[in-house]
Amino acid sequence: MNAKRKRPDTISDSVTEQERIVHEVIRSKQDMGISQQDIKREINLHSNLIAKCIKSLVSKNLIKEVKNIHSRRQKHYMSAEFEPSNEITGGAWYVEGSLDKEYINVLKEQCWRKIYGLKVATLEGIADAIKRSNVSQIELSKQQVEEIVKALVLDNEVMEVRSTGTGEFASIPVGKACYKCAGKRGYGGEPKLGALASIPCGVCPQISRCTPDGIISPITCEYYKKWLEF
Structure with a gap:
């Protein structure tokens, strides 16, 4: 969890009851975030009302939209005091959700x-x-x-x-x-x-342990299969 700033103590004074409920669900996911569809599954509010609450919470800087490389078609939201986990951003190899x-x-x-x-x-x-x-x-x-x-x-x-x-x-x-x-x-x-180096076996550190019927085997080797397909 990467909390960046203290949660506002006056949040209950700046939001409606429905917005508070939506915010609590989003905040409970910490640095993993949550999609609007998943919010709907957790609380008994109409989709249009959830969307309205999300728009209001974003405008009040209480939540933010984040990229999730595992679910690019769905918008994900996170409470403003958290930074996205590498698990959803892809870490150093991704920028704005793209490799x-x-x-x-x-x-x-x-x-x-x-x-x-x-x-x-x-x-x-x-x-x-x-x-x-x-x-x-x-x-x-x-x-x-x-x-x-x-x-x-x-x-x-x-x-x-x-x-x-x-x-x-x-x-x-x-x-x-x-x-x-x-x-x-x-x-x-x-x-x-x-x-020899042109096939995976030529650079495999486990080649000395590789046998046709062993745990390490060319039959089960994914790299060897990809080379054959190529």
Whole structure:
């Protein structure tokens, strides 16, 4: 829950009884918000009256309309003192409810360059390099950096490997997951990949445990299925 300012003590003096009821339902959802249809399911008021109450509450700055990436056709409302949860906004990858593909591509390019420059990089190393580069106006969490790097792995531009603790892995603890570029490329170009790296198996960190009848199997692998369909 992200309360941004104190709830007004005089709210009951500025709204009608119906508006108070609608506001209480909306406020009870905190940073998740609620649609007009769902408000209707929770209280015994006519749809037209609920719509009128919502319009009035918005004009009084007691509630606000928010974007919900899971239900774009329905308007969602939230009490004014809350900020939307990442669960409904999509977090850093979404702007006004739409996936920010340009921003994601910039970060993918920067992550690839940092990995290429470091030769072998851990998530922590990549995240630190991105932070120092100031490419992002907001500070990315380790999880967000991992999402970008995993996307590069699925694109066959980066491969995940395990440190052996020797050679190029000398500064990385044995067994720790780290990342290497799958090939060279020019700015905005495509990576040069070998035949094995062109399929998901070539960059899969679990390939040594993959067997036809095992828990990890090409039969049940979603990435392998998508590659075959492609």
